[in-house]
Amino acid sequence: MGMTMTQKILAAHAGLESVESGQLILVNLDLVLGNDITSPVAIREFNKLGKDAVFDKDKVTMVMDHFAPNKDIKAAEQCKMCRDFCGEKEVTNFYDVGQMGIEHALLPEKGLVVAGDTVIGADSHTCTYGALGAFSTGVGSTDMACGMAIGKAWFKVPSAIKFVLKGKLNKYVSGKDVILHIIGKIGVDGALYRSMEFTGEGLASLSMSDRLCIANMAIEAGAKNGIFEVDDITLEYIKEHSSKQPIIYKADDDAEYDEVIEIDLSEIKSTVAFPHLPENAKTFDEIGDIKIDQVVIGSCTNGRLEDLIAAAKIMKGKKVAKNVRAIIIPATQDIYLKAMEMGLLKIFIESGAVVSTPTCGPCLGGHMGILAKGERAVATTNRNFVGRMGHPESEVYLASPEVAAASAITGKISSPEEVM
Secondary structure (H helix, E strand, O other): OEOOHHHHHHHHHHOOOOOOOOOEEEEEOOEEEEEOOOHHHHHHHHHHOOOOOOOOOOOEEEEOOOOOOOOOHHHHHHHHHHHHHHHHOOOOEEEOOOOOEOHHHHHHHHOOOOOOOEEEEOOHHHHHHHHHOOEEEEOOHHHHHHHHHHOEEEEEOOEEEEEEEEOOOOOOOOHHHHHHHHHHHHOOOOOOOEEEEEEOHHHHHOOHHHHHHHHHHHHHHOOOEEEEOOOHHHHHHHHHHOOOOOOOOOOOOOEOOOEEEEEEHHHOOOEEEOOOOOOOEEEOOOOOOOEOOEEEEOHHHHOOHHHHHHHHHHHOOOOOOOOOEEEEOOOEHHHHHHHHHOOHHHHHHHHOOEEOOOOOHHHHOOOOOOEOOOOEEEEOOOOOOOOOOEOOOOEEEEOOHHHHHHHHHHOEOOOHHHOO
């Protein structure tokens, strides 16, 4: 029996000729990731192991992004622990204020992940790197500690769902709409501990930003990982950002899938996920008049330059609605700088929005945009669970940068066509 993309990568990293779903294997790791929330727990566990050094100082990375710049004393202490550990262990890729960005935007940008890699991260959205043709998945801080110590991790080989993409996205529709459509179709447990594997001629119409967004939210369907077939778009991105040599793994023709789902991209419309689950996906023929208090455009899902350009096109020359707070968060310092050079920040500020340094901040209810009781936000983030962005009685509506920008202008959940 043939293997899927994920199974081929795992087999290679386990030193095996083949693997099958359900098999337990010990895998060699190319990168171990942590952030300022999850790394301190991993550091404490690592210290219990009595190791003097990490397995490879070039293959461990920590990014200070969730509560950074530090929001309070506890956040400062957590970042200091990470800073001290990485200094002592001579970890090469430590990213602090001034150099950091939101981790899942920063690592591809820095070229730390390429096709064929196996990556674990103590953050559930580590599945983002599947956009590059890598196997990447979120783990707990204890697994991160062991990964830092020995460079290995245990996995149960996942089965897979094959998504065959065809057609081309319409104007104002992006990768965020695609993944919200898919999660709305299969549910938040529709891919539970399975690999979501994306292929088909429709890939050619998806930018790398679209793919990174889609792979990022594979976990919101319960998936172990999401992964895209490597094509010229992937290889061009990797060549631009990394000196590492990618390894391309294609699924066998006789690979076994639990199911095959065809998606016609031309049929996907602007989509909004209503509270309190990403599967509560609705298109604008189902959405009424819903007033909002806040808009957040950013996060590891939609804080890339392409996202900011899309939002700026809609907000240019317009004003944010009265009593709406619009918060724009470029995902990395490089994106921030390019957005500034392109004049995007000027557009946002003149519209009445604020622009933040890179941070996860409001996405997890950390800082820089907490919601009060009864408030509603449209956000380009990836989760809208109860209390995710603040008060348990607040509401988060997940949407694309285009929809978020339009909603900021009208003061209610709106499609881009309403303001253009």
